[in-house]
Amino acid sequence: MTETEFKNSILPYSRKLYPMLKRILKDEEETRDALQDLMARFWSKRMELKKCRNQQAYVITIAKNYSFDLLKRKRNISFSENGEKQFFYVKAEEINPDLKEKFEQVHKVIERLPEKYREVIRLRDIDGFSYHEIKEMTGMEVPNIRVVLSRARKKVKEEVEKIYDYEHKKQFAGKIL
Amino acid sequence: MNTKNNLLEKYYNGETTEEEERLLKSEILALDSETAEKDIFGYFENEAVLPDDLEESVFKSIQAGNRKERKRKYRIYSVTSVAASVLVILSIFLNVKEQKHKKMEDNFLVLEEALFAVSKSIQPEEEKDMLVLWVDDNVEIIIN
Numbered sequence: 176m177t178e179t180e181f182k183n184s185i186l187p188y189s190r191k192l193y194p195m196l197k198r199i200l201k202d203e204e205e206t207r208d209a210l211q212d213l214m215a216r217f218w219s220k221r222m223e224l225k226k227c228r229n230q231q232a233y234v235i236t237i238a239k240n241y242s243f244d245l246l247k248r249k250r251n252i253s254f255s256e257n258g259e260k261q262f263f264y265v266k267a268e269e270i271n272p273d274l275k276e277k278f279e280q281v282h283k284v285i286e287r288l289p290e291k292y293r294e295v296i297r298l299r300d301i302d303g304f305s306y307h308e309i310k311e312m313t314g315m316e317v318p319n320i321r322v323v324l325s326r327a328r329k330k331v332k333e334e335v336e337k338i339y340d341y342e343h344k345k346q347f348a349g350k351i352l
Numbered sequence: 353m354n355t356k357n358n359l360l361e362k363y364y365n366g367e368t369t370e371e372e373e374r375l376l377k378s379e380i381l382a383l384d385s386e387t388a389e390k391d392i393f394g395y396f397e398n399e400a401v402l403p404d405d406l407e408e409s410v411f412k413s414i415q416a417g418n419r420k421e422r423k424r425k426y427r428i429y430s431v432t433s434v435a436a437s438v439l440v441i442l443s444i445f446l447n448v449k450e451q452k453h454k455k456m457e458d459n460f461l462v463l464e465e466a467l468f469a470v471s472k473s474i475q476p477e478e479e480k481d482m483l484v485l486w487v488d489d490n491v492e493i494i495i496n
Contacts, residue, residue, distance in 0.1 A: 186407050194400045207403065211413045218414045274394065281395035301399045305370060325366035332364070335388045 176221035185217050185224065185234060191302045192238055198297065199245050213241050235311035284334040291315075292327035299324055356380075360389070 176184075189210055196213075197206040216237065217224065227233045285293055291313070298304045298312060306317045315323070359376040362368045368376065377393045403409070486493035 182407075182411065186411055189407050189410055190402060193402055193406060198399075203403070207406075207409070210406075211410050211417075214410050215414050215417050218418075277391045278395040278398055281392050300373075300396045303370065303400065321366035323366075325364060328364050328366070331392055332388050335392060339388065 176225040180225070181218060181221055184230065185221075186214065188234055188238070189214065191304055191308075194302045195238075195298070196242060196245065198301075199242055199249055209241075209245060213238060216241075231308060232311050235308050239312050280338050281331070281335055284331050284338070287334075288327055288330060291323055292330065295320055295323045296327040296331065300328075 192213065193206060193210055196209045197203070200206045200209060217234065224230055224233060285296060288296070294313060295309060295315075298309050299306075304312065306320055309315070309320050310317055313320070356376065356379055359368060359372055360380075363373065363376055377397065380387070380389050380393050381397065383390060483495040484493075485495060
């Protein structure tokens with residue numbers, strides 16, 4: 176595989192893998208390092224990748240295993256750090272507090288979804304993986320992925336609307352008091 | 353508006369293509385009115401923010417990594433080659449020394465053997481073992 180072929184077929188996965196890795200690592204610097212490490216692996220395997228008939232499956236499988244390893248390591252390290260509750264994704268200075276608050280609510284809603292739902296909706300709506308890529312990632316069949324995704328999306332909307340009604344009422348109550 | 357609603361319905365049914373989702377998301381985010389979708393899509397978009405030069409910087413680091421690896425390999429080679437040549441020289445040196453030693457030992461051995469032979473020849477012949485059965489003033493019975 177030449178440099179150009181690599182840049183055209185493998186490197187663009189960075190755009191999908193970056194958000195995915197960042198969800199695990201919760202730190203931009205670490206995410207970039209991890210992505211570089213992962214891409215360096217693909218680069219060192221570029222001859223095999225060229226011969227590979229299902230390049231996408233190959234890339235996704237390696238990325239999946241890599242992220243599982245990261246997850247395992249991360250869990251071991253930061254189990255006591257209570258990292259889950261912290262909200263690293265939003266750059267606080269750049270986003271107005273109202274919006275930040277809303278994003279946090281959406282984040283929590285997704286966090287509370289059943290694992291499969293959570294995984295599928297993140298892979299699709301945040302990372303932008305195709306259905307086939309999600310199939311490689313999760314081992315689920317495409318029709319099933321669509322069903323799970325549909326339910327997850329509906330559930331998120333429902334929950335978010337509940338929160339906003341709730342907040343609305345709270346604000347209203349605050350005014351009365 | 354109609355297409356947007358259609359798309360939204362498709363979206364909630366898990367039937368939209370990637371292209372349609374991009375279109376839908378950008379349309380919703382451009383709206384003024386506040387809806388659950390706007391916050392949800394805003395969140396998705398915010399989660400997927402990439403550093404500007406992501407791909408380029410990743411590729412640069414790969415190339416830099418390759419160079420470093422090659423450099424390191426050279427260094428490893430040079431270290432091992434120095435070690436190997438030291439070993440070769442040392443072994444030759446030791447071998448020569450040992451051979452010298454061996455030669456001296458050989459000489460000594462030959463000399464020792466010669467001396468032994470000489471001393472043996474000088475010695476009077478040893479008496480052979482014999483069984484003395486009887487000895488008195490007149491008779492000696494000896495079995496040789």
